[in-house]
Amino acid sequence: MGAVLTAGMMLDYLGLRREAALIDAAVREAVRQDRTTNDLGGRLGTKAVGDFLCQCIERT
Secondary structure, eight states, X not given: OHHHHHHHXXXXXXXXXXXXXXXXXXXXXXXXXXXXXXXXXXXXXXXXHHHHHHHHHHTX
16 A cells, blocks of 8 residues: 555656545545555455555546
């Protein structure tokens, strides 16, 4: 999640605020739903978390 949030920070810095906000919202939703990797207390692998984040972003 840290790398994903860092990418969001980069987008914000580049002036892509909407895209950065979408990433931030997707990460928050993943944490709320416990859709995280083991290092954050979840049970999913990195691919599953990435897929979930993409689904969150695509829904908006």
